[in-house]
């Protein structure tokens with residue numbers, strides 16, 4: 069028995085539950101910008117589909133048995149069908165957003181100078197195919213008869229596909245297939261199955277005489293299968309066009325000096341109208357270097373970076389790249405003189421940037437190419453220095469200088485020669501190498517997310533971020549006791565060693581065993597008490613950055629939790645790491661709860 073709400077039931081059973089499920093999954097990574105993207109696409113697809121669908125109903129190509137629909141119509145199109153335009157766009161957009169979340173879109177921007185030949189050829193081929201199929205569609209319509217419906221689909225949808233592919237073809241082709249083909253195929257196959265069930269029940273039908281009567285499988289007409297495929301392709305292409313324009317806005321400060329929290333429609337238009345020859349390809353290469361450095365050196369922050377969006381994500385990656393480079397320059401030095409040479413150059417680099425010394429007539433880029441090797445240049449060139457406070461950057465270099473005292477101590481076995489004698493020294497060291505990093509991260513967050521934040525709140529976040537940075541550094545030290553000892557380094561304060569009855573030389577010779585474990589536990593206890601003190605202030609971080617920042621901090625603290633749980637055997641086998649699944653769970657928990 070057929071009911072007047074058969075079509076509505078299709079939504080209740082198949083489309084709405086999937087939309088809700090995807091919303092639940094994507095919720096923690098959705099920003100307002102995604103909603104704007106989806107809403108714009110819904111408006112576009114609604115406006116483009118309504119007249120076409122209305123025409124189909126008028127021509128009786130397409131019929132809805134009156135006993136399968138509730139009743140209200142707009143331009144002859146039943147309300148359930150109108151809802152379909154909306155929900156399909158929503159579902160496919162969410163698949164696209166979820167599957168492209170790990171991507172860093174600026175790296176996929178292409179212009180004449182950086183496009184591989186296969187992409188240029190692929191774009192031309194794609195355009196050719198779309199034009200040919202549009203013409204074929206027009207031919208089928210003109211011929212009338214059984215090819216009419218297929219012709220109407222092709223001649224209506226493919227010109228839109230051609231427009232979007234022309235606007236962003238190179239970008240689309242350079243994206244991994246998992247974020248283009250997959251978000252087209254998954255909802256398409258799902259909707260094929262839904263259609264199969266719905267058509268089987270006669271919820272809607274295609275007029276015989278206007279269809280080819282070829283079925284893909286079961287009762288699924290080839291026209292219906294084509295319709296879902298091409299409309300999902302349109303949605304994914306539409307989303308990619310937006311992402312390309314946003315990537316340009318976020319990646320190029322020389323074209324868009326100030327990016328508001330959410331780019332305005334005017335900025336999107338400007339980005340669209342830009343000649344791609346204006347892309348700063350050097351900067352793109354710099355971003356590539358930075359992402360590579362992040363990927364190679366830190367699993368925790370690499371995972372966390374994809375949770376941020378826009379220019380904040382770019383600037384955090386660039387900040388990481390600078391910190392890592394400066395640390396590596398000092399760490400890899402072969403003598404105290406080399407350390408001194410690098411730190412002097414890094415201080416001078418900051419002087420030049422912040423014009424703190426009269427000598428600063430030279431520009432930062434001149435100084436960078438004069439003083440640093442090519443492999444170091446991009447990390448220095450693209451540090452977003454103009455929006456970072458200088459003091460923590462100077463202090464960070466001081467921290468690296470402290471580190472070098474381990475490697476080049478004049479009497480490496482004497483306990484007095486170790487730079488960390490007391491708890492206060494350890495705290496000072498943590499403040500320098502990690503408290504500063506916390507403060508710099510917060511400066512970027514305030515600049516990008518809430519530049520008018522009241523001064524007291526800024527101060528609260530600054531001091532909490534310094535504490536949190538130190539907590540992370542203690543976890544880092546607790547994790548690396550063995551590897552540090554192998555390099556002759558001991559970060560545990562001399563006073564703690566003395567209390568435990570150990571000398572530096574003994575710890576270096578044998579960095580394992582119950583006494584060392586007790587020291588590790590003491591470090592972790594301190595780390596977690598600082599973490600607990602700073603963690604509530606993270607609720608004051610602007611909402612756009614809060615979840616991702618909590619995620620970044622929590623994945624790092626999870627290393628500490630693993631250390632606390634691990635038995636000596638695990639620790640003896642090597643560095644304690646957080647298993648992938650657990651890391652994923654930690655991030656998700658942080659995102660859902662903050």
Ligand SMILES: CC(C)=CCC/C(C)=C/CC/C(C)=C/CC/C(C)=C/[C@@H]1[C@@H](COP(=O)(O)OP(=O)(O)O)[C@]1(C)CC/C=C(\C)CC/C=C(\C)CCC=C(C)C
Nearest residue numbers: 366372373388391392502505506532533536537540541544
């Ligand atoms: C998401 C993203 C890309 C974040 C970037 C964060 C960033 C800029 C990190 C720089 C790290 C770095 C190379 C610093 C140099 C000194 C150093 C080595 C510090 C240790 C970091 C560990 O890095 P590593 O690459 O060794 O990582 P692995 O262990 O190998 O995975 C540190 C432990 C310090 C890290 C400290 C922070 C990131 C600061 C934390 C504080 C906040 C994020 C602020 C929280 C805010 C409030 C209000 C509490």
